[in-house]
Amino acid sequence: MTEDVNSGFRYTQLDGLPIYQFEPWTNQPHLVHVILTRHGGVSRPPYATLNLSRAVGDEPSAVECNHARVYSALGIQSTQVAQCHLVHGRTIRRVTAQEAGQWLGQADGLITAQPGVMLSMRFADCIPILLHSPQRRAVGLVHAGWRGTLQNVAGAAVRAMVEELGCDANDITALIGPSIGPCCYEVGPETVRKVTMALPEIAALLLRDSGRRTYLDLWQANYQQLLSAGVGHVLNMALCTACHRDLFFSHRGDNGRTGRFGVIIGYRTHNDDGTTDI
């Protein structure tokens, strides 16, 4: 088990869209994965420009145009994309090929081993966790804010990949994507109390006092939870959205009025003759 902070990730362009990718995964045949930024779309401030959320007050036509740009750049269809309403819980949904292209109700984790299904979520400070099991060719995507972290949503997603998809937890690599870091995530006494109650064994690791302010390290919490769930390899990009508002939407950093950037992961379908359908 190793932790590599900020290594192995590359910042590049995909058909005009700035993206982050995890270098080792770009060599995995048919695996699609992308961490988008706030750039490359058509939305106007405060959603400028690649906002993918339909629920933050942005112009609907701009959001649809942004989605179309992303799918075109990735070479995927909207009918392949599985999305859910993020509610800060610990519900994990297994997505079948028949369900792709649909809204899947409320969940904060999506998993699949079906080629052709693209898991998609939107973020602005909460933690994106990308999961990949190369042996099983299975993927997962998790949305973890502080409420989800206290419920161990990351561990729930790993367990679902093991129990429902037949993955070996040790074969899974997890990426902790751009999200609010311990540098910026100040929390109040009520959150401190809840963290201390829910995660007593690691609370001391997570809370950093700086004079009269307390900061919560959600990266460390999720890192520990992923390791405890048996994940073989966890990598933290250690890229703070509030520190990098030039690159990402940040709910805290932008005072609540902002967009959401996208994260997508899935396997393309693959024909036996070596061609790829989609």
Ligand SMILES: [Zn+2]
């Ligand atoms: Zn920061």
